[in-house]
Amino acid sequence: MSSKGIITIERHIIEAERQFPEATGAFSNILYDIAFAAKMIGKEVRRAGLADVLGYTGEVNVQGEEVRKLDEYAHEVLFKALDHTGHLCGMASEEVEDFIPIPDRFPTGNYSVVFDPLDGSSNIDANVSVGTIFSVQRKVSDHPRGCVDDCLQPGYKQVAAGYVVYGSSTMLVYTTGNGVHGFTLEPSIGEFLLSHPHMCIPEKGQRIYSVNEGNYSRWSAGQRRMVDWMKGATPDNPRPFSSRYIGSLVADFHRNLLYGGLFMYPADVKNPNGKLRLLYEAAPLAMIVEHAGGKATDGQRRIMEIEPESLHQRTPLFIGTSEYVDLAARFLAEETVEEPALAGV
Ligand code: AHG
Ligand code: MN
């Protein structure tokens, strides 16, 4: 037990809120509600192989992907945890094409939440780690009960962001702009306990790159040169990187946050804007990584400055150790690239 004793996520949120005398508690309640939803989703994820949750609903989501029942369940859990609280003016979800207004029977509030209810869902059947990603924004529209504009804000306007990784343990990691903090679920008491206070991505982290090399033939010349260099396929890299790719963004990101490294989902000739979604995948993780000392770009632009035009807008994503994100930008600009002296790695 740490010298400060056991700190639950509830206590952590309350102590953070006390720093803002004008805080109304609405924001804290949103984080509690998301933590509650994460416990519910985690329970089903752990039983996925048993609860006949596997398989397909036979429907297709806005991404054109077959929806596995667990995606739908996770969406419903988050929606139902948040829709009645009176703290939100609306939501947006990977699983729903349009803006999700608060049902008329409930009051509205001054925040919106955008989420990817289940990230990495294609991995569910294989028992590979999956996750949930969320982003909290302040109401900005004049619409009395909220509208899509309240969800369509650039990343730097987020007031909180976080993710849950349902892996060997269930961890919730979030930031409100005052450090990045990780909580591990103690299943025997159903509480998220502070296990990783003030998370920082290692500055001289491990030389890890995460990318789906199956897309190599569709990449730009700069992207191919970068990965060739990283894997030591060219003579000018004496210390090749290690390749790690789980195929669940949250799991790949979480590992790189802890160990260092670079996750890439680049544009390619088939997906000129990449595959990942700006609002509920790239931007929340960009807020996390920046507050942990890392960087997130689309190859050139800071993710947090990209103005969203639509809810499911995609973006290329380069996220992780600042030095490697900068290296990627140089390769993609096809400049001559001198690897910085990565002392001590
Ligand atoms: P989701 O399950 O929410 O649709 O996200 C899947 C994403 C992301 O988790 C992962 O990094 C990426 O898809 C993997 O894509 P590829 O299979 O094309 O590598
Ligand atoms: Mn996802």
Ligand code: MN
């Ligand atoms: Mn998803």
